[in-house]
Amino acid sequence: MTAATTTTATTAAPAATRARVGWGDLLWLTWRQHRWTVGGTAAIAAGLSALALGVAWHVDATGHVEHTLLFDEYGYLTVAQALAVAPVLAGFLIAVFWAAPLLSREYEQRTHLVVWTQDLSPARWLAGKVVLLGAAGAALSAGFGAAVVVLMNSVNRHTDGGSEFLPFHSDAFEVVPHVQVGYALFGFALGLALSALTRRTVLSMGLALVVFFLVRGLVASVWRPYYASPLRSVAPYDPLPENGRNIAWPARDALMVDVGYLDAAGAEMDAVTDTSCLSTADEADGYGRCLFDQGVRQTFVDYQPVDRVLSFQLVELGIFTAFAAGLFALTFWWVKRTHRV
Structure with missing residues (x-):
């Protein structure tokens, strides 16, 4: 009697895999972690923008700038001059207080060993921060700059000779939204790069402060006058x-x-x-x-x-955007190279 041999095919159970963190979840986690920083900055920018637009409306409605605020302590012209400086500081604040602590705090607290797991690589984690925080910083800087431009134009229209804010003066030149976007991106990229390189929060914040103003001063005083042949x-x-x-x-x-x-x-x-x-x-x-x-x-x-003001502003936007792109590339390369789990 011949025994029939049969082969039974068995199917192995699929290996359990963890779902990959999606971009939506990554952005939501980034927002949850930094919502107070972004929200607080947005509230300040909105308040100052409302002040700038309110003063501009009143100047246009009355036809002159001889008004005062806070019991005659500050005139409209003084307020306009102060607000003209504020957007110039936006990129600095983003560099020092938004970006510089971003990576260094993770390294100091050793939380990067938990965050950068197999489900979430350092590059994807960093990309989520850059997309949300970088875009938010650029948008806030541009919006506030646009409000201050409205105020400057109103003051110039009702000032003798329209010469309070001249186009090539640093306050008027740098406050326009497209230039503010370049400064914000550069500030964020600079702080992030220093945060990755130093892995120390206080050190990266101090370096971001110094380097940001050095680069801004160099570009404004040495390069800007020669964007085109005089x-x-x-x-x-x-x-x-x-x-x-x-x-x-x-x-x-x-x-x-x-x-x-x-x-x-x-x-x-x-x-x-x-x-x-x-x-x-x-x-x-x-x-x-x-x-x-x-x-x-x-x-x-x-x-x-x-008549070269706009073209010069676009050149400056290109310079700082190129700086930002180079710093972002350096940061991603450095984080991937030095990451150890």
Whole structure:
């Protein structure tokens, strides 16, 4: 008798897997963790924006800026000048108080060992922070900047000559929403990168404060005047001018880049020419004649015209956005490289 051999196929039970943390859950967790920071900042920005818009409405309604607030302590013009500075500080606050503690606190408290599990990689955790907090910071900065721009325009319309806030002055130039977005992104990326590199909250906050203002100052003073080749205004030099030096000054709303003297051939004179004649300043007409004897025949002013303001602002937005992109890339690379579970 032959026994029939049968093979019974058995199906193994599927291995249990944990659901991957979705982007919606990640953003919700980020919001839950940072809601007080974002909400508090939004409340302050909304309050200051309401103040700016309210003052602008009253200035337009009355046609002048001679009003005061808080029992005549502060005039509308003083309020406008103070609010003009506030958006410039937005990127700094985001760098120091939003981004700098973000990673360093996780490292110091060792919570990254729990958060960055197999279900949630460091890159995805970091991406959730960047998307929610970076976008919120940029939106708040842009919104507040837009409100202050409305106030500036109202003050200029009702100020003699409309010259209280000139387009190339740092307050008016930097407050516009598109430039504010660049500063906010740069501030957030800078604080985040320092937070990842140092892993120390106080140290990263201090470095973010210093580096943010150093970079901003460098760009504003060294790069901004040369985003495009300056125009030159030239005038003949008169050693005996009626009203001081006969410099060919451009319009008041232009950005001054350089000023100096030219010889008969149109070549720029060395700055020492100006200082070498200081000893004759006490003599009647001595200073002007000394410069003329030194060979000065013309004066020049290099400047950026006001119609370049928008293009310069877009260039500055591009610069700080590029800075932010590089810092974000550095942060993601560094976190992935140094992560140990």
